[in-house]
Amino acid sequence: MFHALADATRRDIVAVVLAQEQSVSELAVRYPMSFAAVQKHVAVLERAGLVVKHRRGREQRVRGVPGALRDVHGLLDQLESLWRARINRIDMILDEGASP
């Protein structure tokens, strides 16, 4: 799962569509994978707010969102959630020892 998430294709797609809008078909030509696979990567990037998609005729066009890569607030929020969860678990371990 980590390896799938660490996929360089998504990082490349972001760079490409930031430079110039592309259709999903044009993107699919660039990578050694199926149209559906590229579409899936685009969907993940879209959910993350890194690209936006719009339809032109029969084409799905993908455009990068400038500045999204510097939007660190969301990441710091998630870092907070992660540590809150860890601290809750630490609290439970410490409480065990404290009970008589």
Place this chain on the structure above:
Amino acid sequence: MTVTDVVKDPANRRMTITAEFGAPVERVWQIWADPRQLERWWGPPTYPATVVDHDLSAGGAVNYFMTSPEGEKYAGWWRVSAVAPPRRLEFEDGFADAEGRPNPDMPVTVVAVTLDDRDGGGTRMEITSTFATVEAMDQLLAMGMDEGMKAAMGQIDSLLT
């Protein structure tokens, strides 16, 4: 509420969280220093951690893996950069491949832990977590913020939903 303060510093890619515990500093230090205790809180309960190496001296390594409900293993590493038991620990935290080698495609965070006596007893623990580089953050963002963050930070159980 155990967490008493959270400060986020986007310009420096940093989050600081402060928590208070009833236990004394020496006891709280053990949750870091005892690998069996560390295993119980580092990852989510559905992905139990197994600590393979645990050397908390300066330059020392901690190597661990987490096991998914399906039995897949995800490995990670720490490199200890500073340590002063029982009050201070600083390390780099990253991901490894199946053989335990650091994976450069995954982001590194720098974690600094400080334990202090709390007025009136107990411990105040401050944790500062910093994305090592702008690239480390971009890696996470490029993966898709939610999935990337959860995976990279060990909250991988929620990825299965």
